[in-house]
Amino acid sequence: MDAVGFSSLGIVAITSIFMGAVITIQTVYNLVNPLVPLWAVGVVTRDSIIIEFSPTMISLVLAGKVGSSIASEIGTMRVTEQIDALEIMGINSSGYLVLPKLFAAVLIFPFIVIISMFLGIAGGWVAGDLSGVISSAEFIRGAQDSFVPFNVTFAMIKTVTFGFLIVTISAYQGFYTTGGALEVGQSSTKAVVFSSIMILVFDYILTQLILA
């Protein structure tokens, strides 16, 4: 669980805080209509982070960190015959190596994304206040206004799907590595590229299916 999730908390925290900060400042910058109250920035920041940025952006970050790690670990085991050694002992190597990672990802990724949501909104709040573009009171008022709990459920559905995609695609790339160190690196790169593409494709599909 540590390798699949908790070790990524640092990069997730940094990404989330700056993501929230940028969303807040850019929303204020683009909010030129005097009929829209400034506290709406809080609403936009909260919903953008919950619905899209935390589940998708953080999953892309995790595809880079966790996906490449899974592909290179399993790929190295393949080229150094460690997987053959497991199979000689009658162990279903794919189940033995992949299932624990899959369970860990599906369990841990939602927690990481929830932490990312809090940090993202907090980042937006602090950045808005420090830069003076929106007061703390106005941001908090917006962040508390017309909250839709289903948005969090939707984000969790996306996160679990993305976690499944990251682990299965990366494990597949690692498992079918042939050759040596060069090919392990190539498998790792393919794992990140294919996982990222599939995250974006499924982001669209899930949004279309659930929200449209």
Place this chain on the structure above:
Amino acid sequence: MIELKNISKSFGSKAILENISAGFEKGKTNLVIGGSGSGKTVLMKCMVGLLEVNSGEVFFDGRNFSSLSFKERKPFRQEIGMVFQGGALFDSLNVERNVMFPLSMFTDMTDAEKRDRANDCLKRVNLINVTKLFPSELSGGMKKRVAIARAISPTPKYLFFDEPNSGLDPQTAILIDNLIKEITEEYQTTTVINTHDMNSVLEIGDKIIFLHEGKKWWEGSNREITASNNNELKNFIFASKILRELMEKN
């Protein structure tokens, strides 16, 4: 005893093994020799079920192994130990845990019993005070010995070694050869060794089969090999000009 009957294996249109039949006896060190790309490793992987044969059969003491499914092979697995070319030790486990690993898979031993058995096996391969080290901290010879300890821990009936001497200095290679010979005689295992090391061939080759271009070209013992008239075999064992001249003088 392990018997191979008409084993053939190809990858796509490329034939790697063609119609190989052989018998490997219990309590003896059986060597499969041949140049790189001759099909030795593929033959060994077919024997242990890591690769499926295209045609032919593998018998372990009269039991047809090649006709069994993955699940049906499970009870056989406990009887098979294999030492891979690079050792194939699990990087994330220390030496003791590596040796205990097959015991966890095949037996109901308690942790203490497994630890005792692992330490016995490590002593048998002359390794002491390394139990807490990780594979990355071991030399090539030590890795091979840990791999042998792991292979013998569940007391297998059949032992397979893929190039056990590759990458080792001559003295360590002889130590490993002697260890394999001792274990084979002590545990009365049917041992099959892939090698192209001539020292091994001459020292421990109770029975030798020579593969060339995926076919069996010669079969005999270490006493017969130097007297063979098989040209391909002679080219293989006397690849060194100095050795050829020495043999001609004798």
